[in-house]
Amino acid sequence: MNDDRDEDSIQTIQPTNFQDVTWFLAPSKSHMIRWILLASMSDKKTRISFSGKPGEDIHSMANCIEKLGITIKKTEKYWDIHGKGINGFCLPNEVLDCRNSGTTMRFLIPQVACFSSPVILDGDWTLRNRHLESSTNSIEKLGATVQMFEGKGAPYSISGPLLPGTVILDTSTSSQSLSSLVLLGPRMSGQIEVITTGESVSNRHAALTFEIAKQTGSTAIWNNKEKIIIEPWTPRCPENVTIPSDLSLAAFGLVLATVHDTSLNIVNAPNPKDGIGAEILYDIIENKPTKEMQLDLLNCNDLLPALSAYLALGPGGRIRNASHARFKESNRISKTIEMLSHFGLHVDECEDGIQTEGRQTPKMPENIVDVYGDHRLFMTAACIASKTGGSLTDKGVWKVTDPLFPEQIGFV
Structure with a gap:
């Protein structure tokens, strides 16, 4: 067990350029x-x-x-x-x-x-x-x-x-x-x-x-x-079960493509019925909205960090019904806003989510960005840092959901 946080676990990310983004999703x-x-x-x-x-x-x-x-x-x-x-x-x-x-x-x-x-x-x-x-x-x-x-x-x-x-x-x-x-x-x-x-x-x-x-x-x-x-029941499982890919992870590909102003291709996108709420990403990826968006995350609050970044970098808008995101690995509402502020992105906290202006330009953080041991905060910050450069806490935390994440955004 890890009794204490490793304060020395810092991930430095150098800025790079993406002509396009090809994203592979880990198992759900x-x-x-x-x-x-x-x-x-x-x-x-x-x-x-x-x-x-x-x-x-x-x-x-x-x-x-x-x-x-x-x-x-x-x-x-x-x-x-x-x-x-x-x-x-x-x-x-x-x-x-x-x-x-x-x-x-x-x-x-x-x-x-x-x-x-x-x-x-x-x-x-x-x-x-x-x-x-x-x-x-x-x-x-x-x-x-x-x-x-x-x-x-x-x-x-x-x-x-x-x-x-x-x-x-x-x-x-x-x-x-x-x-x-x-x-x-x-x-x-x-x-x-x-x-x-x-x-x-x-x-x-x-x-x-x-x-x-x-x-x-x-x-x-x-x-x-x-x-x-x-x-009570006695489980009788199928002999073979196939696990769909985790659609919520496509949100990071969306942030990466948005910050680099390029296209996004999801290699192994699951059937929308297996999206567990994250199928709202399909509408965003396919329609490429330019007007402010109203996003309801009642059933998919895991998307809050990435979609907050997406709205700030892209069309702007409001995230609602995500107050339960405060009870995750971190208080994902306040900590997402704090993380984005390191990149010069201004996002306002609301009772049940966030509000932000769109088309903001990120900058390189002046200090190490604390992601509070939250893998979704880290992955969102890392995608932005691939454009600006930057250093993040909690190196390796991406392994919680996506062991191949470093390969996808180009750091080791």
């Missing part, structure tokens, strides 16, 4: 992490195929699942998950390190709560600073005991067992706690009743969980009603 971590977890609870082997290199968040989930006793055979083009059934997880004899992956930690919190003995979940410094109360509170309602470091967060010591029951869940800051309860279903002895409160966000990610679970036998239905019933 949202799809792959869900399939890894469900396949591990199946009683058969599941082959998960993909193009490109899985990011570190995917590896974090796989590493934790392996510590729970599941065998995963990894090759360059596919991983074989050798599931052991709904009771196949064994008590780990070491800490489960989720590293930078909030998804992994949220999904594993209820899974390890099925053990009667304590299990410790930890992560890097960014994950230790994140607040996951909705996840821990939900399993406490089902009978788990959760001990937090200094009463604040990770590392967590969690023990069960869990009992069927009712959970009141606030889904106004994240949908992952709801997804984690759906994926808990196979381990439960009876139903979980979930009553949601607040305006749900990241709805496409929640819908993805219900859809994948349904493909393996779940009867849980989510139709934006407050009450959801999750019945």
Whole structure:
């Protein structure tokens, strides 16, 4: 585990010229992490195929699942998950390190709560600073005991067992706690009743969980009603699963093409139905808007850093319904504005997003740009720095989602 931030990890980027931008998308971590977890609870082997290199968040989930006793055979083009059934997880004899992956930690919190003995979940410094109360509170309602470091967060010591029951869940800051309860279903002895409160966000990610679970036998239905019933089921996964590419990563190609005033070609763009909200990028890439835009990121707040930069460099406009971006690796609204200001780009903060004038000209930062351990802040800043030059903190953080990112923008 990375207890402390590496203050000396600085990435310097030299300015370069792009005649055009060709962008390759890494595998979707949202799809792959869900399939890894469900396949591990199946009683058969599941082959998960993909193009490109899985990011570190995917590896974090796989590493934790392996510590729970599941065998995963990894090759360059596919991983074989050798599931052991709904009771196949064994008590780990070491800490489960989720590293930078909030998804992994949220999904594993209820899974390890099925053990009667304590299990410790930890992560890097960014994950230790994140607040996951909705996840821990939900399993406490089902009978788990959760001990937090200094009463604040990770590392967590969690023990069960869990009992069927009712959970009141606030889904106004994240949908992952709801997804984690759906994926808990196979381990439960009876139903979980979930009553949601607040305006749900990241709805496409929640819908993805219900859809994948349904493909393996779940009867849980989510139709934006407050009450959801999750019945136990035995996952029956397909023998072969193909992971789509992560469309949200195309946002960085868009920033790169915009700052260099050139064309963008996405090599392996997924079907829009697999975009998990990021399909709004298709309209931007294809239509090349010149007038101010109004963008709704209720279901895709991960796009906020890149689209804020795009609007400032391009047509200008307003991003709305993205207040839940404040609860990511960093407060993505305020930290995005701070990061862009280093490049001389002025963006105003709004209650639920940002507002910016367009066609601004970036300049080389006078100081090192702090990206606060947030891979999407780093990747956005790096794309701008490819035009201006600059130095960024948290070298290597791009590996969380896109190990090939340096090759795409021309630094090593």
